[in-house]
Amino acid sequence: MVSVIPVRGRRLTDDFLELPIRLHRHDPNWIAPLTADLRRFIDPWRNPYLREAQVEHFVARDTDGRTVGRISASIDPAHVQRFGQHGYFGWFETVNDEEVASALLDAAARWVRARGMTRLTGPHSYCSTQEFGLLTHGHNTRPAAFQPHNPRYYADLLTAAGLEVDFRMDTYSWYADRDGEQLRRLVRRGEAMVTRHGLRVRCLDPSRWEQEIDLVHELFSASFARNHDMVPMSREVLGFQTDEIKQFLDPRLTRIVELGGRAVGFSMLMADANEVLAAANGRANPVFLLRYPFLKRRIGGAIVLMIGVRPEVDGLGIGRVLAGEVARVGLGEVPPYRAVHTTWVHEHNWQSRAYMALSKAPPARSYSIYGKALPL
Structure with a gap:
C-alpha cells in the first residue's frame, strides 16, 4: 500500500526536496540543483508565483514510511482564464513502480478536480513559463540549465496511469x-x-x-x-x-x-x-x-x-x-x-x-x- 500526503513542516519538505538525490545519484548525466535554491522556490513567502497560483505538494510513502515519490499540483488562474479548466502536475519523481506513480498522479488529479479543473497536464513545475516537460530522448547526454532530466521509465509510468502525449518539444x-x-x-x-x-x-x-x-x-x-x-x-x-x-x-x-x-x-x-x-x-x-x-x-x-x-x-x-x-x-x-x-x-x-x-x-x-x- 502507498500513502500520499500533503507536504507540511520541515521534515516532509526535506523529504520532498532530497528524494531526487537518492533516486538519481547513480545517473552520471543527472545534475542536482542546489537544495537551498529549491527551498526558496517552493516557499510562498519568497516565490511570488505561489501567491498568484494555487499550489500543493505531495509525497508518497510506502508501508515502511520511506518516501518513494513526490508530485506537485498547481492551478494558474491566468492560464485557466485564457485556455480553460486545466490543472498542472509537476516536480514528478518516483521509484519505478506503477502503484506509486498512479497514487501520486491520482492525488494531483483529485486536488485540481476538486477546484473545478477538467484536465490534468504536465509535468509543469509549476507552469509553462518555468521548468517543464518529461525527457523522452537524450538520456545519455548531460542537460544544460533548465533542461529537466529523468529516467526513461517515467514515460512508461505516465502511460500506464492513463496519460497521453499532448505535445512534444526539442532542445538544440x-x-x-x-x-x-x-x-x-x-x-x-x-x-x-x-x-x-x-x-x-x-x-x-x-x-x-x-x-x-x-x-x-x-x-x-x-x-x-x-x-x-x-x-x-x-x-x-x-x-x-x-x-x-x-x-x-x-x-x-x-x-x-x-x-x-x-x-x-x-x-x-x-x-x-x-x-x-x-x-x-x-x-x-x-x-x-x-x-x-x-x-x-x-x-x-x-x-x-x-x-x-x-x-x-x-x-x-x-x-x-x-x-x-x-x-x-x-x-x-x-x-x-x-x-x-x-x-x-x-x-x-x-x-x-x-x-x-x-x-x-x-x-x-x-x-x-x-x-x-x-x-x-
Whole structure:
C-alpha cells in the first residue's frame, strides 16, 4: 500500500526536496540543483508565483514510511482564464513502480478536480513559463540549465496511469568547433536586417538593472500575448526568477534590438549554471564554495532563456537579428562561451524550427507534455 500526503513542516519538505538525490545519484548525466535554491522556490513567502497560483505538494510513502515519490499540483488562474479548466502536475519523481506513480498522479488529479479543473497536464513545475516537460530522448547526454532530466521509465509510468502525449518539444545545441559555418550564416542574415532597417543592437545595461528587467518584461509580455500554450508571467515573478539566477546572467548575453530608439525585440541568455552545479551534488558545502569562482570562470556554454519580438514589427527580420546574435555566442564572440543550448522549442513553433533547419542542428534532447481528461 502507498500513502500520499500533503507536504507540511520541515521534515516532509526535506523529504520532498532530497528524494531526487537518492533516486538519481547513480545517473552520471543527472545534475542536482542546489537544495537551498529549491527551498526558496517552493516557499510562498519568497516565490511570488505561489501567491498568484494555487499550489500543493505531495509525497508518497510506502508501508515502511520511506518516501518513494513526490508530485506537485498547481492551478494558474491566468492560464485557466485564457485556455480553460486545466490543472498542472509537476516536480514528478518516483521509484519505478506503477502503484506509486498512479497514487501520486491520482492525488494531483483529485486536488485540481476538486477546484473545478477538467484536465490534468504536465509535468509543469509549476507552469509553462518555468521548468517543464518529461525527457523522452537524450538520456545519455548531460542537460544544460533548465533542461529537466529523468529516467526513461517515467514515460512508461505516465502511460500506464492513463496519460497521453499532448505535445512534444526539442532542445538544440551549437558548438563553435562543430557548427561554425552554419552559425556564421545566421550572423550574416541578421546583419543584413540590421543594415536594411537601420536597427541598433545593444547589450543589457547592468547599471540600470530594474529598468532593464522592466523592459524585458514588457517585450516578453507583448511577444507572448498570443502564444497558444502559455501566458506571460507577472513582473514580480520575472523579477524573482531573474534575481535567483542573476549571478549567471552575464549582461553581454542579453541582446535588445531597437528601431528608431524603441526596443522591439530581445534575447536573454545565461551562463550554463549546470557546468558549476555538477561539482556540488546539491550541497553548497565549503569545498564547493571555495571552488565556485574558479568553476564559474570556466563555464563554456550559454543557454537561451527567452526570445521575443513585438508583433507589430513582424516582417522586419527582428527574429533573424536575434538568431544571429545567439549564433555569435555559439561562435565564441563573447568569451569564454563557445556553445549555445536552447530550452524547449515547441513542435508547432515553425519560426524557431526554421532557424534550427538553417543551422542544420539536430535535436539534442526531446521532451513531452502529457495529459488526461478528469472525470466529473
